[in-house]
Amino acid sequence: MGRTQTHADSPGALAAAVHEGRIYAAGGVGIDDVTDTFEIYDIEADTWSSGPAMPTAREHLTAAVLDGKFYAIGGRTGNLYSNLRTTEVYDPATNSWEAVTAMPTARSGFGATTLGGVLVVMGGESPNGTNPQVEVYDPAEDAWFALPNLPTPRHGLGVAALGNRIYAAAGGTEPGFFYSDAVEVLTFESASFSRVSRSAETFFCNLPVVSKLLRGSVC
Structure with missing residues (x-):
């Protein structure tokens, strides 16, 4: 090469x-x-x-x-x-x-991933602090909708999807040079999105199968 x-x-x-x-x-x-x-x-x-x-x-x-x-x-x-x-x-x-x-919420320093044909964004930083909002873009409708907020608002976080879960790892809890070792998981009934998935069937929770990030915590 x-x-x-x-x-x-x-x-x-x-x-x-x-x-x-x-x-x-x-x-x-x-x-x-x-x-x-x-x-x-x-x-x-x-x-x-x-x-x-x-x-x-x-x-x-x-x-x-x-x-x-x-x-x-x-x-x-x-x-x-x-x-x-x-x-x-x-x-x-x-x-x-x-x-x-x-996107409904103006923000910077946030994360994104895709799951089930939609785009999911979460976290970020704004003048009033870090962002908890989790928002989803559906290209079939050219529309955004909200999901449950991050338990720990953060910017500069890593976001990735695996199966029917979206993982939010690390990031800063305040704007600027701050850090955390939190790992939080957004779980869906399945890896396929639908209007039903926008309701209580999506939730953040502690999952015993999720390892800690270094010495961090889950949710």
Whole structure:
């Protein structure tokens, strides 16, 4: 494998996701300002290429791939008072972006994953503290709805789905450089979403099968 291309002005606080042998990287903050840069890494060829600019420049956004499309969600353009609800989607088939219904809660530094054909976001930071909200985007309806809040509001957390559960790991409990070792789990009746799943059948709970994160706790 050859030497990976790099950029002198590569940004930080960007968002990335992988799909069919490619890594999509969007936004971030560089030396001068936030960026709308969208770049695509071909894993097999070990090369980067520039995609169409993201419509809204931002950093501390989150991203996920759902049904073959790359979603860039939220983020900010400066301090926490510039948090965004913006949700934009890149379609590789058309090599273009479009805006969809905005996320209900403006936030930055949050996590996202997909499960059962929907996009799930949770956590983040805002001017009034860390975010507990868990919100779901259903592309079939172009609509968002709410799920139970995080028991421990956090930003900079890791979020991943496995089976019928979504795991929220670590993150800071206050805006800025704070840390935690909490692991919390959102459980569904199944790994398939439906209108029924938006009710009491979804819940956060302690699960004995979930190991502690280092010396942390579960829920």
